[in-house]
Amino acid sequence: MIASIFMSALTPKYTASMHLCSKISQLKTTLFFLITVSTLCVKAQRVDKIYVNLYTDSLKKGTHNYINVDGEFANGKFLPLDSTKIQFSCPQAKFFGNNLYIPADFAEDKVLVKVMLKEDNSKFKEFEIYIKKMEDPPLRTQEQMMTEIKNKRKKNS
Numbered sequence: 001m002i003a004s005i006f007m008s009a010l011t012p013k014y015t016a017s018m019h020l021c022s023k024i025s026q027l028k029t030t031l032f033f034l035i036t037v038s039t040l041c042v043k044a045q046r047v048d049k050i051y052v053n054l055y056t057d058s059l060k061k062g063t064h065n066y067i068n069v070d071g072e073f074a075n076g077k078f079l080p081l082d083s084t085k086i087q088f089s090c091p092q093a094k095f096f097g098n099n100l101y102i103p104a105d106f107a108e109d110k111v112l113v114k115v116m117l118k119e120d121n122s123k124f125k126e127f128e129i130y131i132k133k134m135e136d137p138p139l140r141t142q143e144q145m146m147t148e149i150k151n152k153r154k155k156n157s
Contacts, residue, residue, distance in 0.1 A: 045073060045074075046073065046074045047071040047072070047073055047074075047081070047085070047117055047119070047120070047123065048071075048072050048073065048074055049071070049072040049123065050069055050070070050071055050072075050081065050086070050115065050117055050123055050124070050125060051069070051070045051071075051072065051078075051125075052067065052068070052069055052070075052115060052125050052127060053068045053069075053070060054067070054068065054129065055068065057130065058129070058130045058131060058132040058133075059100065059102050059111065059129050059130070059131050059132060060102065060131075060132050060136075061102045061103065061104050061105075061106050061131060061132065062102065062103065062104030063101070063102070064096065064099035064100070064101050065099065065100045065101075065102060066098055066099055067088065067095075067098050067099070067100055067113065067115070068080060068098070069081045069086050069098070069115050069125075071085065071117075081117075082097060082098055083095075083097045083098060084118075085117065085118055085119070086098075086115050086116065086117060086118065087115070087116045087117075087118050088100070088113070088114075088115055089113070089114045089115075089116075090111050090112065090113045090114070091112060092106070092108060092111045092112065093106070093111055100113065102131060106131060108131065109130060109131060110128045110129060110130045110131060111128065111129055111131065112126065112127075112128055113126070113127055113128070113129060114126045
């Protein structure tokens with residue numbers, strides 16, 4: 001009888017500690033799983049190659065010109081890279097993020113641009129981009145555009 005009272009007094013404590021050990025074991029398993037998955041994701045986020053895609057054959061003076069750099073990741077995906085991942089440099093002009101500003105009074109025919117992956121300096125591209133020679137024509141006024149639309153409607157009628 002005394003033994004049964006003694007055992008019943010110990011059982012709730014024993015059960016609670018077993019439950020705690022079970023929760024700790026589940027936590028360890030979950031933590032191991034999360035670390036394993038995050039390690040795989042980090043490997044997938046590594047940039048293997050960089051590519052430069054220019055949307056134009058020449059840069060305009062007096063404006064910001066976007067320099068598009070894409071990264072090919074270890075998992076085969078391509079994503080655009082910005083100045084958080086890429087170091088942009090140009091001795092003749094100034095970068096603002098991915099935008100290269102060419103001053104309006106720029107006299108040279110071309111600029112030399114270098115883009116380098118910040119996490120791996122061995123991955124870089126160096127290339128020349130020509131500066132646009134001809135000025136853009138002035139923009140049409142709203143009145144000129146409306147006149148053109150009216151003339152086209154008359155012509156098509």
